[in-house]
Amino acid sequence: MPESAEAQRLRELANNYIREAERLEAESNGRVAKSDELISSALDAVARDYFAREVSRASSRRKRPP
Template sequence: MVGMRSDRARARARNLLATIYPLPDDPELHRLRELAVDYIREAERLEAEYKGRAVAESDELISTALDAVARDYFVRAIARAKLQRKA
């Protein structure tokens, strides 16, 4: 839903800019515009890739923390069981 809103906002902004400042028919301008679009797409791709990595790293950290808690729990449970056997 948020993506749709920002896409609509972008489209409205583009239309407004085109109305106020129409693009001249210049081949160099079109080449530069395509280059800018390519840069933006690459930046979005890298951002998505970074976010994916961040999520994976976050999941790995959570998994490592849970493993440490589980190991500690079982060490304490075994120690408690041994004490109860002796008593």
């Protein structure tokens, strides 16, 4: 992935999701999630956000008159 403002933003977003997942897990009384599970969940959320934005951008580009 090329270094860009968007790549940096996504990296920060992923880190924030991971930290929040770890915090919530520490507060819960349930089983402790494995680190791999937390990372996978965080990256899934980041990917959903990224693709939703890209689909929205593509749709708005198609609707613009030439």
